[in-house]
Amino acid sequence: MSMNRRVLTAALGAALALLAGCSAGPQPAPSPSSFPAARPLGVQDPAVIPSSSAGPAQNCNPRASLRPPSSMPAPGQPPAGSTMARIQQSGLLRVGVDQNTFLFGYRNPTTGQIEGFDIDVAREVARAIFGDPNKVQLVAISSAQRIPYIQQKKVDIVARTMTITCDRLQQVGFSSVYYQAGQRVLVSRSSPVKSMDDLGGKKVCAAAGSTSIANVANYRSKPIPVSVQDWTDCMVLLQQGQVDAISTDDAILAGMADQDPNLQLVGPSFSPQPYGIAMAKDSPDLVRFVNGVLDRMRRDGTLQAINARWLKGNAPPVPAAEYQD
Numbered sequence: 001m002s003m004n005r006r007v008l009t010a011a012l013g014a015a016l017a018l019l020a021g022c023s024a025g026p027q028p029a030p031s032p033s034s035f036p037a038a039r040p041l042g043v044q045d046p047a048v049i050p051s052s053s054a055g056p057a058q059n060c061n062p063r064a065s066l067r068p069p070s071s072m073p074a075p076g077q078p079p080a081g082s083t084m085a086r087i088q089q090s091g092l093l094r095v096g097v098d099q100n101t102f103l104f105g106y107r108n109p110t111t112g113q114i115e116g117f118d119i120d121v122a123r124e125v126a127r128a129i130f131g132d133p134n135k136v137q138l139v140a141i142s143s144a145q146r147i148p149y150i151q152q153k154k155v156d157i158v159a160r161t162m163t164i165t166c167d168r169l170q171q172v173g174f175s176s177v178y179y180q181a182g183q184r185v186l187v188s189r190s191s192p193v194k195s196m197d198d199l200g201g202k203k204v205c206a207a208a209g210s211t212s213i214a215n216v217a218n219y220r221s222k223p224i225p226v227s228v229q230d231w232t233d234c235m236v237l238l239q240q241g242q243v244d245a246i247s248t249d250d251a252i253l254a255g256m257a258d259q260d261p262n263l264q265l266v267g268p269s270f271s272p273q274p275y276g277i278a279m280a281k282d283s284p285d286l287v288r289f290v291n292g293v294l295d296r297m298r299r300d301g302t303l304q305a306i307n308a309r310w311l312k313g314n315a316p317p318v319p320a321a322e323y324q325d
């Protein structure tokens, strides 16, 4: 894609995302007016920034999930009475996804379809339940909506650049790690900033409800966290010069840099962010089943192919699964 076309696509994507908010998903999401507006710049809202990412629940191995069943049911034949059978009877796998993150979960402005790495992974879960990867209902949600949507059973799974943490494991179940991201910094190419250490007293944007905003708020150089609803909102604030940087997962920042060649990633990865598929804590059968699907995808090359499709040569290696029981 030529540079002009890429900039245009980025601008279109950002404009569409802003216009549409979350209301353009296949299933109506709450109207944008039901979300708090972006915080006044430079003012952090303690309600959306966890006081510390090192809370009481840090004493766990977030990478260790539940072992898959010894034999996986054939596609389209989930065991009677299981969570997978209930989903099959409902007709569609309801998946909480992002529509703002280029490469992982974004609404393609040309086709209107939500697509990306996370969407492809979710479709493999649908294939295993229904024998059909298209039996998905993609529900566009923000970072902050992920846990409530699972707890309120508004979605069956969340596949949305979601880091497995010990705190979150107290509230939801997670699959094994399917992608290993790390938190970094994105700035304008004209910026002198080289890393988080140069951002003391400067405005750094991240989405409310993300591990990223907590890490910004707690960073030793004391940046000023600016929280917004969606990653595209951060991108627009950076493009407008209203914030000095964005800090989140390299996976998300790479998509922004791809969309806007005036932006660049800088500095080291300073916080590991292992991605898992989130599910209700009271459905361990679904967690085990999804882990079986991911294991199959590791073995037969599907996960590697999804990596290659979206991240081209830049994909980190597919992480091995770890199980605790």
Ligand code: GLU
Pocket (backbone or CB within 6 Å): 143, 160, 161, 162, 163, 207, 209, 210, 211, 212, 248, 249, 252, 273
């Ligand atoms: N991986 C981080 C998280 O789960 C940031 C990504 C996001 O919020 O979409 O909070």
